């Protein structure tokens with residue numbers, strides 16, 4: 334638990350602060366004067382010190398500088414609480430080391446600040462860090478710091494081995510010394526990561542180095558480093574920077590994943606798991622433009638489930654849905670990788686077959702009809718009627734016009750008794766088409 338010390342001569346105000354701090358997750362002690370507060374601070378290590386600006390024995394600026402001079406208080410959060418908006422006194426307190434100043438008249442602001450501080454301080458991170466440092470001593474210190482923050486660390490002395498690990502790993506942060514022994518420098522490692530053709534290339538990178546030359550630092554930022562920490566490394570500085578980079582990277586990754594799944598949800602038909610008509614339109618344009626550009630065949634099949642209305646009436650709509658779902662999964666598995674299968678409407682699916690002429694498309698669809706006769710999705714006898722049409726380059730067919738042709742052929746398949754395939758050729762539907770046609 335985080336420790337806090339409140340220094341104020343008013344017992345009532347101290348009580349109020351205890352409530353506030355305890356509900357934000359702090360363990361609180363109080364002192365009634367500056368001397369009392371400094372004495373207690375010297376005995377224990379408080380993560381947060383809140384002092385009033387009207388202490389009986391100390392000006393707030395004097396208290397701040399004396400507290401900062403105590404060992405272990407370099408990075409403690411030191412808040413000055415004031416009733417009066419005396420900007421001169423407050424400025425002095427800031428100069429003397431106060432982290433921030435809050436009005437005693439606006440405790441809501443203080444409450445928000447304390448909750449954030451507590452969350453940030455007590456949050457254990459999870460994530461993987463790739464760490465490259467050739468000094469054994471420094472490596473041990475930093476590994477301790479990072480593991481203490483809850484992180485898994487893969488540490489290397491050389492950039493070459495770190496690069497191999499990076500290619501196979503899934504890291505949330507890279508910390509690398511810029512000047513490394515071995516044939517690959519930290520700079521080369523950064524360059525290689527940023528030039529990768531994968532989403533891993535966006536991983537945050539913190540560079541560390543003993544040189545303090547501004548133009549070299551700027552070069553590193555141009556190269557794609559996100560942050561820079563000078564040696565000797567101050568643990569608390571590195572801790573805060575690591576915290577910021579990891580949390581913002583992970584938040585961005587989460588948002589990306591959410592966006593991707595929302596995108597795929599918007600593209601998929603819920604019942605069949607196939608692409609919906611919207612997705613079909615989006616992807617079909619690529620199929621059509623490639624067919625025109627490279628003068629390639631493109632066929633479209635309309636697959637209409639026979640008597641779905643009867644199936645629903647006899648076995649219930651839910652069973653009909655289950656059948657559609659199993660049929661959808663089966664379709665996805667049984668079309669070629671390059672084919673695009675989508676649900677067009679209620680009982681109608683569409684299959685786009687690139688580089689496939691009418692003869693091959695018909696053969697493929699007839700095999701599908703035969704297999705479906707044995708499939709029994711949701712344990713039901715299900716058949717389909719299929720109509721096929723091939724893109725007519727001269728007629729400038731698009732998805733809609735090609736669909737209309739295939740739909741006409743599908744209608745002929747229904748007329749012919751269902752559970753069969755018909756193809757559309759030159760404005761007439763041909764019942765049979767052999768490989769010799």
Ligand SMILES: Nc1nc2c(ncn2[C@@H]2O[C@H](COP(=O)(O)OP(=O)(O)OP(=O)(O)O)[C@@H](O)[C@H]2O)c(=O)[nH]1
Nearest residue numbers: 604637638639640641642643645650653654679680
């Ligand atoms: N279970 C289920 N049924 C659906 C769904 N969408 C549409 N349908 C049903 O599909 C049926 C389509 O009816 P019709 O167009 O007459 O076609 P059919 O009964 O399959 O007959 P044919 O196509 O002529 O063989 C309707 O009864 C719709 O209620 C769905 O998502 N789930």
